[in-house]
Amino acid sequence: MDEVIIELGRDALRVALLIGSPVLVVGALVGALVAVVQAATQIQDQTVAFVLKLVSVAATLAIFLPWCMSKLAEFSAQLLETAPETLSGAM
Numbered sequence: 001m002d003e004v005i006i007e008l009g010r011d012a013l014r015v016a017l018l019i020g021s022p023v024l025v026v027g028a029l030v031g032a033l034v035a036v037v038q039a040a041t042q043i044q045d046q047t048v049a050f051v052l053k054l055v056s057v058a059a060t061l062a063i064f065l066p067w068c069m070s071k072l073a074e075f076s077a078q079l080l081e082t083a084p085e086t087l088s089g090a091m
Helices: 002-041 046-090
Strands: none
Touching: 002 046
16 A cells, blocks of 8 residues: 555656646746846846746746646546545555
8 A cells, every 4th residue: 555655646746847847947047048148248137037037937837838737637537547446455
């Protein structure tokens, strides 16, 4: 039973990382690019960095939202299919 719980937790973490990675990668890349440009031009306005990251993350979410939802639906369907077996093994 412990193995099943560990496997479910591992799968949930894998799906969470897979879904969150596009937004995190884009946010990190835009943040690094803005930092380089700000260092080169000596413009240290924080709102520039914030607005650019906000827009890039929002665009990434808009682009990847259907894919993220399909991955969540697949994981949920798999979880619901295996729930009777998992719960019957626990009894």
